[in-house]
Amino acid sequence: MLTTCFALGRKRGAGLPSAAHTDLDRRRISGEVWATRLGLQVPAGGSVGGKRRPVCVIGAMVQTEVMGDIAPVELTEIDRSRLEAARGEFDAEVVYLNTATLGLPPRRCLADVQDALREWQAGRADPMAYDAPLAAARKLYAGLVNVDSTLVAVGSQVSVFAGLVAAGLPAASEVLTAVGDFTSILFPFHAQAARGVSVREVALEEIADAVSSATTLVAVSAVQSADGRLVDLDRLEEACALTGTKVLLDTTQAVGWLPIDASRFAYTVCGGYKWLLAPRGTAYLTIRKELLDSLTPHTAGWYAGARPWESIYGTPLRLAPDARRFDVSPAWHAWIGAAPSSELLAGIGVSALHAHAVGLANEFSAGTGLSLGNSAIVSAAADPQVAELMHRAGIIGSVRAERLRLSFHVSTTAQDVSWTVEILSGHLHS
Numbered sequence: 001m002l003t004t005c006f007a008l009g010r011k012r013g014a015g016l017p018s019a020a021h022t023d024l025d026r027r028r029i030s031g032e033v034w035a036t037r038l039g040l041q042v043p044a045g046g047s048v049g050g051k052r053r054p055v056c057v058i059g060a061m062v063q064t065e066v067m068g069d070i071a072p073v074e075l076t077e078i079d080r081s082r083l084e085a086a087r088g089e090f091d092a093e094v095v096y097l098n099t100a101t102l103g104l105p106p107r108r109c110l111a112d113v114q115d116a117l118r119e120w121q122a123g124r125a126d127p128m129a130y131d132a133p134l135a136a137a138r139k140l141y142a143g144l145v146n147v148d149s150t151l152v153a154v155g156s157q158v159s160v161f162a163g164l165v166a167a168g169l170p171a172a173s174e175v176l177t178a179v180g181d182f183t184s185i186l187f188p189f190h191a192q193a194a195r196g197v198s199v200r201e202v203a204l205e206e207i208a209d210a211v212s213s214a215t216t217l218v219a220v221s222a223v224q225s226a227d228g229r230l231v232d233l234d235r236l237e238e239a240c241a242l243t244g245t246k247v248l249l250d251t252t253q254a255v256g257w258l259p260i261d262a263s264r265f266a267y268t269v270c271g272g273y274k275w276l277l278a279p280r281g282t283a284y285l286t287i288r289k290e291l292l293d294s295l296t297p298h299t300a301g302w303y304a305g306a307r308p309w310e311s312i313y314g315t316p317l318r319l320a321p322d323a324r325r326f327d328v329s330p331a332w333h334a335w336i337g338a339a340p341s342s343e344l345l346a347g348i349g350v351s352a353l354h355a356h357a358v359g360l361a362n363e364f365s366a367g368t369g370l371s372l373g374n375s376a377i378v379s380a381a382a383d384p385q386v387a388e389l390m391h392r393a394g395i396i397g398s399v400r401a402e403r404l405r406l407s408f409h410v411s412t413t414a415q416d417v418s419w420t421v422e423i424l425s426g427h428l429h430s
Helices: 031-038 077-087 107-122 127-145 158-167 204-210 233-243 289-294 332-348 350-367 386-393 414-424
Strands: 064-066 069-071 152-155 174-178 198-202 217-221 246-250 267-271 283-287 377-382 395-400 403-407
Touching: 077 332, 077 350, 107 332, 127 152, 127 267, 127 283, 127 332, 152 158, 158 217, 158 246, 158 267, 158 283, 174 204, 198 204, 204 217, 204 233, 217 233, 233 246, 283 289, 332 350, 350 377, 350 403, 350 414, 386 395, 386 414, 395 414
Parallel strands: 174 198, 174 217, 217 246, 246 267
Antiparallel strands: 064 069, 152 283, 267 283, 377 403, 395 403
8 A cells, every 4th residue: 555655856846935044054052052042950960950931932822722623823924924934944855745744854953963963973972962952852842732841751752651651550441542543542552451451442523422430541642643633622621520531642743733731631642753843763751740650660761860870870769750750761863853843843833833734734625625624634535646646746745544644834835735736636535
């Protein structure tokens, strides 16, 4: 089965105006500079701690919730200016509508990673210096999802964090999941069958109504990877509050374009290599403060220590007092790239990212005769010739659940949408 529509030929933006990049000479942000920019304090021999920060570095997150959905706000001229400047940091040679598979790195991300790789090559790399960009990424992510950075753990894969939650379930627990959800949020719970943990699957639209007093945990994605459908978070939260059921929310396909308040849920997990535009090998866990002591840090290693560089050898166990006890030893260079990408997104603001992405997705849907939606991801049945049409036109998308999947993010322009509509009109069906 075709999994990705690869496209060559037409260079992205050929003959079209592009945003000017205003910071081409940006030097690599060292650990010290990251600490200064975000007001972080770097303890001797330890990781950087985080202070409470606003939802966005520039601007504020505005949420207007209607019937469980978050309605996009109107873009202001300032929003448009920030989006235009941000688009100047992307260098795709195609029309890239595949963020739901792999996010594009902005120039600032590549610059920092490439500088770090050169330092490594030259023998001048200092692993302790990698703590500051990681701490910056943690703090920026905390702001994007509206939690304190002390409640954010970092790792490399969502399934590792989901596995921690699964392993912490009491024997004979019931876990409620959505049919067809991403396996990283499903397999860890099915793997607990020997302990009597049962998994009950229902349609996404029925998940709130299916919560019962027997349900220990709901594990579900905020946005479905296969087709972009959104779970009704308001109804889910209300249903779980009535029964005392905890929620593990996978926000991998949400954070970066959809306003998410992680403080509402017991646990959230997020992979950073899609909408957060970070290298693969970056993932986040958020946990409510009152649950910190109820979850066993099965994957604890030196980086889960209160002072990691003093936790490399020997006992006794000396874990961090906050969510850092769930940290997994980081893939250093991936985290060097995560910080500048998150900085870019936070600088635009969550509400503007949301309005931009959903607006372009609906512009595409309207132009191709598809139903309008509330997601940055559009899924459609496609005629057999669509893959070849996209290949020739230089349009990158993917195929999931035997349907074409296109995703619209900060790097996407109105010209990209117009070109894709021109190529695909008459070939897509709901």
